[in-house]
Amino acid sequence: MKFFSYKTFLVLGLLLVASVSAQEAQKEKLQRMIDAALDVIYSDTHTTLSANEKQAQVREKLESSYDLDVMIRYAIGKNWRRMNEREQIEVLELVKQLVLKAYMIGLDGKDRPSITLGELTQIGRARIEIESTMVLDAKTYYILYRLRQMDSGWQIYDIVAENVSVSSNYRGQIDDHFRKGSGADLIARLKNLLAEDEINEDTKI
Amino acid sequence: MKTQKFKRPLAWASLIGLLSVTNLTAQDGNLTEDEAFFYEEVDEGADVYDPFESVNRFTFEFNDFVFSNTIQPLVDAYTAITPDPLEEGASNFFHNLRYPVRLASNLLQCRFKGAWVETGRFAINSTVGFVGILTPADDYEGFAPIKSEDVGQVFGAWGIGEGPYLVLPFLGPSNLRDLAGFFGDRSLNPLKEPLSMIDDWEWEWQLATSGTGYIARSPQIIERYKQLKGSSIDPYSSLRSGYAQYRRGAVAE
Known part of the structure; x- marks a missing residue:
C-alpha cells in the first residue's frame, strides 16, 4: 500500500505543474508570433518592401514558430491518401501560398489590428484552445487558436474566426473536390487561383 | 516483506502499461498518433444537408x-x-x-x-x-x-x-x-x-x-x-x- 506514497503524489503534482506551465508558454509563443508577423506588415522599417516581399517575410516569421503543414494536413484529412507523393508536396506548398495570400489581402489597406490573447483551455488530451479578440477597423472579432502537441511540439491545427473553423471549411471544400476530381486537378485549381489574384507588386500594405 | 518487494515493480509496470495503452488506442492500424490525428473527422460545418x-x-x-x-x-x-x-x-x-x-x-x-x-x-x-x-x-x-x-x-x-x-x-x-x-x-x-x-x-x-x-x-x-x-x-x-x-x-x- 506504501506504493502510492507522498512521493508519488509529489511526482505527479510536479508533472501536472510542468504541463500547465508548458501550455501557458504556448500563449506567449503565439503572441510573439502574431506580433512578429504584424511588425513585418505594419512596421515603418518595412515600408519599402513590396507586398510579395512582405508575404515572404511573414511566412518566415510564421514558420519559425509553427509548422504550417500541420494545419494543412488536418484540413486535407483522408484525402491525403488520394494523392501521390509528388502531388502531396505540391499541394502543401500551394495551399500554404493561398492561405498566406488571403491573410495579406485581408489586412490590405487597414490599420494594424490589435490582438489580445485571452483564456487558455485544455480541450482534450494534448489539445488546447487559446481565445483571442482582434480589433480591426473599430470592429471586434473573436478568434480561437487550436493547438495540439505533435511529435514536433505544440502546433496550430485550426483557427476559428467568428465560429467559422478554417480547417473544417477547407476540409469540406477538399472533400467536395475529391468526390469528382483528382490530385492533379486540385493542383491545377490551386495554381489558377494563385495566378488569378497575383498580389500586385506595387501594392503597399 | 517479500510480497511488498514484488508488488512495487508490478505497480510501476501497471502504471507504465496504462499510459502506453492510452497511446496505443489513439493509433489506427499502423498509423502513428500524428497521422491518426490528421485523418480524424472534423465536426463543425462538415455535414450540411444539401439535397438541392x-x-x-x-x-x-x-x-x-x-x-x-x-x-x-x-x-x-x-x-x-x-x-x-x-x-x-x-x-x-x-x-x-x-x-x-x-x-x-x-x-x-x-x-x-x-x-x-x-x-x-x-x-x-x-x-x-x-x-x-x-x-x-x-x-x-x-x-x-x-x-x-x-x-x-x-x-x-x-x-x-x-x-x-x-x-x-x-x-x-x-x-x-x-x-x-x-x-x-x-x-x-x-x-x-x-x-x-x-x-x-x-x-x-x-x-x-x-x-x-x-x-x-x-x-x-x-x-x-x-x-x-x-x-x-x-x-x-x-x-x-x-x-x-x-x-x-x-x-x-
Whole structure:
C-alpha cells in the first residue's frame, strides 16, 4: 500500500505543474508570433518592401514558430491518401501560398489590428484552445487558436474566426473536390487561383 | 516483506502499461498518433444537408455574375463618391432602423439583457447620435455593441432544425429555417414589410430605402465575398460551410 506514497503524489503534482506551465508558454509563443508577423506588415522599417516581399517575410516569421503543414494536413484529412507523393508536396506548398495570400489581402489597406490573447483551455488530451479578440477597423472579432502537441511540439491545427473553423471549411471544400476530381486537378485549381489574384507588386500594405 | 518487494515493480509496470495503452488506442492500424490525428473527422460545418446542390450551384453562379457585374460596380461607385464617415453613417442608420427585429428576437429567446442593451442603444443612438447616424452608445457603460439577433436564430433557439441548405437569388446563402426567419425579419422591419409593397402607394419609397440600405450594407459583404472567392478551392462549398458554421455558432451563443 506504501506504493502510492507522498512521493508519488509529489511526482505527479510536479508533472501536472510542468504541463500547465508548458501550455501557458504556448500563449506567449503565439503572441510573439502574431506580433512578429504584424511588425513585418505594419512596421515603418518595412515600408519599402513590396507586398510579395512582405508575404515572404511573414511566412518566415510564421514558420519559425509553427509548422504550417500541420494545419494543412488536418484540413486535407483522408484525402491525403488520394494523392501521390509528388502531388502531396505540391499541394502543401500551394495551399500554404493561398492561405498566406488571403491573410495579406485581408489586412490590405487597414490599420494594424490589435490582438489580445485571452483564456487558455485544455480541450482534450494534448489539445488546447487559446481565445483571442482582434480589433480591426473599430470592429471586434473573436478568434480561437487550436493547438495540439505533435511529435514536433505544440502546433496550430485550426483557427476559428467568428465560429467559422478554417480547417473544417477547407476540409469540406477538399472533400467536395475529391468526390469528382483528382490530385492533379486540385493542383491545377490551386495554381489558377494563385495566378488569378497575383498580389500586385506595387501594392503597399 | 517479500510480497511488498514484488508488488512495487508490478505497480510501476501497471502504471507504465496504462499510459502506453492510452497511446496505443489513439493509433489506427499502423498509423502513428500524428497521422491518426490528421485523418480524424472534423465536426463543425462538415455535414450540411444539401439535397438541392445542383440548383444551388446554379443560383450561386447566377448570384456571382450579378454581384460581379451589377452590384460590385454600384458599390465601387458608392464607396468612391462617399466619404468614409458618411458611408459608415449610412450603414449605422440602417442598422439602427432594424432595432425592432433585434428587440423582438431577443425577447422571443428570453434574452432580457440583450433586449435592454438594444433598447438603450436605440434610444441613445437615435437621439444623441442624430437618428442613428452616429453610435455614441458605444461609449456608455453597459451599452457596448452586442451581436445582432434575428428571427432565424430565434427558430434555432427553439429547437427547429435548419432544413435543407438553400442559395437564394440575389440574397445568397440560407436554409429553410433562415428563409422563414427572413420573412419574420421583414414583417418586423418598419421599412420592408413585403406584402404591403404590392398595393401600397408608397412602394417606390420603400423600394428606394430598401435599395439604399442594401447598397450601404454591401461594401462589407462584397469585401468578404471577394476574400472568400480568392482563397477558396471551391467557393460554393466554402460559402456553404462558412454559412452553416456561422449560423450554428450564432444560435448556440
